[in-house]
Amino acid sequence: MKDLSHPLSPDTSVYPGDPPVRLDPHATHAADGYRVTDIGVGSHAGTHVDAPSHVLEDGDPLSAFPVSRFRLDAALVDLRPLDAGATVSIAALEAADPAPDCDLLVLRTGWDVHWGTDRYYDHPSLPPEAATWCADRGYDVALDCASPDPFGSTDLRAHRALSGTNRLIFENLRLGDAELPGQFRLHAYPLSFVGVDGSPVRAVAEPNSESSLDSDR
Template sequence: MNTRYWKLLPFPVALLLGACATSGNSGRESRGAGSPSAWLPRARVVDLAHPLTPDMPIFPGAAPLGVTVLGTVERDGYFIRQLVVGEHIGTHVDAPAHFAPGAATVDRIPPEMLMGPAAVVDVTAQVAQNPDYEVSPADLEAWEREHGPLQPQHLVLIRTGWAARWPDEKRYRNADAAGVMHFPGLSVATSHLLRQRQVRGVGIDTLSTDPGSNTTFEQHRDFLAGGGYHIENLADLSMLPPVGAFLVVSPLPVKDGSGAPARVFALLPPEG
């Protein structure tokens, strides 16, 4: 498991309190553990990002992380390295511009869009039966029947359980003899529904929001064209409840970037 906890430092508390005050919650969510402003100073924090390493799984055709040591404490008095990193490796954000010409690049995603209440849709049972499973509108509608309608401030996270295969690239890609990858993703119809709900973003614990066997990226083209963004290669989502977590997404603000590696934090009410 790549899930880690630590105490929330004072600096982001004021920012998040303000974000919570303006983001709102669905009716059922707001009746849960109480107003976020009541528990954020004591929040538990779950890190949903995989560490960047040269040997981590990457999408076919991408370049692995390059690391060169430029200085050491013993030799130079300080430790420093040079990184060569692609925009779409590791846990990362896809900006709208990734598939929508003229749309927002990663540095132009408004900061308020990079945080919001998490709606966690669990399809691990379906994926256990079918690695090519496509999240359907019925999956989202089932979540809404139990927790209330998805709201524009939501960040929708799809928990497939695929993160358990990280960092084994062979198992994570799950390619057959012909090189076709087999891992779960979202259907285009589901993308349409998420756009109708005007959610801020959608994240998944796989290599892509499109199913692995899809080579034309219809879900990418549809959702990103609507102004939302993706978070791919999320770490283990098992610690998150269906509602009640508050998400903070922190991609590198690469100027004119189609995307960028990101740290992603989920804030949870304190236990007890």
């Protein structure tokens, strides 16, 4: 199995304007004889999943989805190399020839190498027509960058194209140079909050019956 999540700490990069990750001592062994940590985290911190309610006022929150929805048969779409601000075409998605019965397209842009730097927000993006192509085929989408939309987008058209059909969007995966097969199972379970628009996930890849993975790094 491979952990594809970015660790969460006060040093974790968050989308500009989002709340930082906070890990404050609430009780300590020295003072209280036990330890409790006061955790503060935004719903879109680190590796996370977006609910439709993130961009749609009447969209479903994560709590509307059964837990089985976060266990996904994934197809890897390796798009590397991509330049800053590049867009992913429908032709590139079609060329990957994903299995028609998969649940999730994992888009490997290579942009997670810039995690923690300002350049990370110059990431490639999914134009609305490509997002619609995914939605029409019933694919959820995962990316190794901050968003399917360009940084600073105000209309969030890719988000809306996917969320409008109750597709889930997984952002900030840590793919790096992990040796992933073309098809695998992804487990990416959100915290069990009620009514939220997103949640950090522990995204873990495991082999399916037709593939294998090296041991976790």
